[in-house]
Amino acid sequence: MHSTRPLSISVIDELIQEILRINKLQSNFLADAVQTLSKSDIQLFSQYLNYCLDQQLTLGYLAKCYDLIVKDTFTQQLYFKRHGHYKHSSYAEVESLVYRNADYMSMYMYGLAITTFLWxxxxxxxxxxxxxxxxxxxxxxxxxxxxxxxxxxxxxxxxxxxxxxxxxxxxxxxxxxxxxxxxxxxxxxxxxxxxxxxxxxxxxxxxxxxxxxxxxxxxxxxxxxxxxxxxxxxxxxxxxxxxxxxxxxxxxxxxxxxxxxxxxxxxxxxxxxxxxxxxxxxxxxxxxxxxxxxxxxxxxxxxxxxxx
Ligand SMILES: C[S@@+](CC[C@H](N)C(=O)[O-])C[C@H]1O[C@@H](n2cnc3c(N)ncnc32)[C@H](O)[C@@H]1O
The missing domain is CATH 3.40.50.150 (Vaccinia Virus protein VP39)
Structure with missing residues (x-):
């Protein structure tokens, strides 16, 4: 059986609160993002979050996944601005850092899925x-x-x-x-x-x-x-x-x-x-x-x- 949590904005609000607990700088950005969600976005996003909760993930973990992408992107943007190129240029360099690092890759992918609603x-x-x-x-x-x-x-x-x-x-x-x-x-x-x-x-x-x-x-x-x-x-x-x-x-x-x-x-x-x-x-x-x-x-x- 699936979660009986209601498909509503509340689970999204709870996630936003968890994100703001660890990254207050996202406050205005996320307030705008939530405002622009359509009814069907809210439905689907809530459904996705409830699916994640059913996988025994917590909203605290999902907030960290989202925050990982935000902070990594910021770090890489600084590097790019300074050097004019991406930090890595070969698959070998990122294979163990990302693709074969199960903990990192899971967080990255859950975070990325969340950005499809919030960015x-x-x-x-x-x-x-x-x-x-x-x-x-x-x-x-x-x-x-x-x-x-x-x-x-x-x-x-x-x-x-x-x-x-x-x-x-x-x-x-x-x-x-x-x-x-x-x-x-x-x-x-x-x-x-x-x-x-x-x-x-x-x-x-x-x-x-x-x-x-x-x-x-x-x-x-x-x-x-x-x-x-x-x-x-x-x-x-x-x-x-x-x-x-x-x-x-x-x-x-x-x-x-x-x-x-x-x-x-x-x-x-x-x-x-x-x-x-x-x-x-x-x-x-x-x-x-x-x-x-x-x-x-x-x-x-x-x-x-x-x-x-
Ligand atoms: C950034 S994710 C994109 C996920 C999703 N398609 C999306 O649009 O959000 C890139 C995905 O491509 C996979 N990938 C990278 N190089 C690949 C390759 N040579 N063959 C197959 N998959 C690859 C990665 O493992 C990762 O799952």
Missing amino acids: PNHAQMKQFFKEMLPKTQSGRYLEIGPGHGFHMMEAMQHSQYDQFLGIDISPTSVLLTQKILSSHYFGQFENYDIKECDFLTWEPSDQYDAVVMGEVLEHVEQPQQFLQKIAALTHGNSHIHVTTCINSPAIDHIYLFKHAQDIANMVKASGLYIKHQLLIPYQSTTLATSEQDKLPINIALILGKVDA
Whole structure:
């Protein structure tokens, strides 16, 4: 049986109080964030928090997860400002720090899922993902780097694909994705598989009707090879959703995109083209200012495969 806690703002309020207990500086930011939550956001966020509580996590722990991302991002932003590049540039440097560090990776992924409600840029990307997701197409859905599993869960809730596959290099991400999908908290999902492997070395035998890769390109040394592999795995009608970021430091971001045009060039060189794009400037600035001042920009793309 699942928690009987009511789906209401109260569990969200309790989380906010826990965050403010350890980081008072978030006070104004979080007050604004909560104000902008829609009724359906409140419902889903409460449901996610209650799901976490059912996993024996506490709101105090979830607050620490969120705070870890806030503080790590701040530290990495200072480094980036001083040096003009991300702190790490190879997978080897971040493998043991992040992907294979179960405690850190769990906190990072729960924190990241929470930011999809509390950070306006992440909330906008989540909304774009839902809007763009084909609702009636069938076939095979592949997600590269599902991480916390929340987006994959939403794809399973809102689409009609017949088979879902998630591929993630981190054992912790594989576990978290399996947990959310098998919890039956968000639906009775059965037609899925989650594999632990590096997308680049994985040898697929199928083509895919949908490929989703959220926030992975900036985590890899050779992003173009990822896009080329996606092109090889898809056909002209496949739905391809990719997100990444520009000048956006984080502990495990190792590939620096400096301009939106760098990504557009890479997409083109990989045999793909941009159908739709969402560019989100840094808080309260324009895209031009964000680019010029090297402030973080989020980008979400719907791509098509160029006919051979
Ligand atoms: C920042 S998380 C993104 C989670 C989620 N997709 C989102 O958009 O919030 C990046 C995920 O990509 C995974 N990842 C990184 N490199 C990978 C690779 N070479 N192959 C498969 N997964 C990878 C990480 O383990 C992590 O779970």
